[in-house]
Amino acid sequence: GAVVSQHPSWVICKSGTSVKIECRSLDFQATTMFWYRQFPKQSLMLMATSNEGSKATYEQGVEKDKFLINHASLTLSTLTVTSAHPEDSSFYICSARDWTLSRDNSYEQYFGPGTRLTVT
């Protein structure tokens, strides 16, 4: 149980275009989803936290107008990279959390397999 999928797994786009990445919880309802970015040989950097039905909360330094996050349902969150540039090329990973699966308020997160974005 507790599977999270991402689509696409990889995408190549031209500079200036927008790219949408989907994150789905397959067998549970994700009240909260998180979006991370990871550059090669580096750690995961938390970009934003999204709660179903409300606006995402962005981490300091992350441009909310560039990285649009929508969490319209309990099983789907999307990240849209608008007007992508080569420096946006990275590995984007989402994770999801379901309060009802948490034991003793542990709040385990389940991670998707990631989406590799290459902007040319």
Add this chain to the structure above:
Amino acid sequence: SQQGEEDPQALSIQEGENATMNCSYKTSINNLQWYRQNSGRGLVHLILIRSNEREKHSGRLRVTLDTSKKSSSLLITASRAADTASYFCAPYNQGGKLIFGQGTELSVKP
């Protein structure tokens, strides 16, 4: 910062040996979680240890937590080539976010 800091940054061992990775953090926590990431893949949750626990086992994994020193360690016993991956600790507090450190890159040679 709630971020965990892993040590060492890289570790290379022979198959069959034990691997120990350490994690330090700065704030109080509710629990601390360890994850593994194979190259170019997503994260896999390995083990969670709560703040009131001192040691936890899961198969070949042993995690310890010392809240007085704000540190944790992950021990992988009898390592295998398939254990080659990056390992991250992630302290968790009531703020609800997992903030990852730089990780330890483990290489297990057959």
